[in-house]
Amino acid sequence: MLAAIVSVLFKPIRAGIAVFMAVAALFGGIFGFEKADISHKKDGCLASFAVISDTHLTEANGRREVLEIGLEDMSKAKDRLDAFVVDGDITDNGEPAVWESFVLAMSKYDISDNNIMVIGNHDTWGSDDPAVTKENFIKYNKLATGREITEVYYKTEINGCPAIILGSEGDHVSATVSDTQIAWFEEQMEAASQTGKPIFIFFHQPVNDTHGLPYTWEMNKDDGPGTGGIGDASDRILGIIKQYKNVFFISGHIHAGFSTDDDNTVYSSVERYDGYTLVNTPCYMYSDFLRGGNFLNGTGYVVEVYENEVIFRARNFISGIWQPKYDAVIELVK
Numbered sequence: 001m002l003a004a005i006v007s008v009l010f011k012p013i014r015a016g017i018a019v020f021m022a023v024a025a026l027f028g029g030i031f032g033f034e035k036a037d038i039s040h041k042k043d044g045c046l047a048s049f050a051v052i053s054d055t056h057l058t059e060a061n062g063r064r065e066v067l068e069i070g071l072e073d074m075s076k077a078k079d080r081l082d083a084f085v086v087d088g089d090i091t092d093n094g095e096p097a098v099w100e101s102f103v104l105a106m107s108k109y110d111i112s113d114n115n116i117m118v119i120g121n122h123d124t125w126g127s128d129d130p131a132v133t134k135e136n137f138i139k140y141n142k143l144a145t146g147r148e149i150t151e152v153y154y155k156t157e158i159n160g161c162p163a164i165i166l167g168s169e170g171d172h173v174s175a176t177v178s179d180t181q182i183a184w185f186e187e188q189m190e191a192a193s194q195t196g197k198p199i200f201i202f203f204h205q206p207v208n209d210t211h212g213l214p215y216t217w218e219m220n221k222d223d224g225p226g227t228g229g230i231g232d233a234s235d236r237i238l239g240i241i242k243q244y245k246n247v248f249f250i251s252g253h254i255h256a257g258f259s260t261d262d263d264n265t266v267y268s269s270v271e272r273y274d275g276y277t278l279v280n281t282p283c284y285m286y287s288d289f290l291r292g293g294n295f296l297n298g299t300g301y302v303v304e305v306y307e308n309e310v311i312f313r314a315r316n317f318i319s320g321i322w323q324p325k326y327d328a329v330i331e332l333v334k
């Protein structure tokens with residue numbers, strides 16, 4: 001019954017979006033955005049994927065429908081995506097009923113052959129027992145994506161590019177990363193580096209003290225170093241990343257919108273370092289404008305890999321517009 005009511009309520013919202021999209025198509029260029037379906041920016045794209053984060057699904061309202069608008073946008077891509085990633089906090093509370101809601105949403109749209117789920121801190125809150133949390137993640141990963149995993153961390157590839165998924169094995173805001181996971185990560189990075197391709201790492205929590213952290217976590221100047229980041233394992237993970245080149249570490253968690261060095265000194269979505277790049281994906285469901293940047297919900301990136309560069313293309317998947325102001329082009333190191 002509730003689902004039927006929500007569905008009816010969303011019809012005018014969808015109509016409103018359609019009007020907005022029509023206006024955006026006519027006047028978008030004036031305001032720095034561009035209405036267009038998802039397709040490669042240029043010829044020669046070797047791999048492409050969409051990444052969103054913090055969908056925070058609940059049972060109580062229409063968040064699944066908000067997610068579905070974005071999934072529909074991705075499913076209509078003119079150039080089919082090679083992967084789709086949700087970078088953690090897929091659910092608001094990790095309860096099975098909410099995981100089921102995600103499975104339902106995913107079942108409706110054919111986005112890619114490689115849909116990737118990352119565990120976030122909210123996804124670990126369905127039980128006080130981390131073993132139950134892990135089992136839920138494994139179970140609903142299989143149901144939503146068809147993937148068989150045995151841990152919350154695993155690997156895949158995106159059209160030949162290594163993709164390494166890391167995740168917390170505990171139930172705190174910061175991540176619990178076992179020595180076993182760290183050792184596994186080290187092995188995977190060494191193997192990935194042999195491919196000569198860019199390496200993508202997905203972890204819900206950002207590297208400590210990046211993207212404006214610790215301040216951007218709760219906008220509290222008293223928060224100490226490490227707040228809002230990976231936590232204790234951060235230095236070890238970053239130490240491994242630094243040993244390789246063309247590494248892209250993609251996180252969520254902060255709930256900030258797109259921001260660049262140009263328009264905000266507190267926070268930047270993309271941080272470039274020698275050999276590696278840190279990218280923080282906005283909160284899809286409700287970005288917090290207090291942190292600066294673009295606070296519209298429904299945002300994330302389409303990432304395109306080319307021979308000599310990787311392009312992060314900022315997109316609002318709800319309204320179907322590109323936001324090139326927040327794009328980042330990262331040249332690959334040879």
Ligand SMILES: [Fe+2]
Pocket residue numbers: 054056089120122253254255
């Ligand atoms: Fe979140």
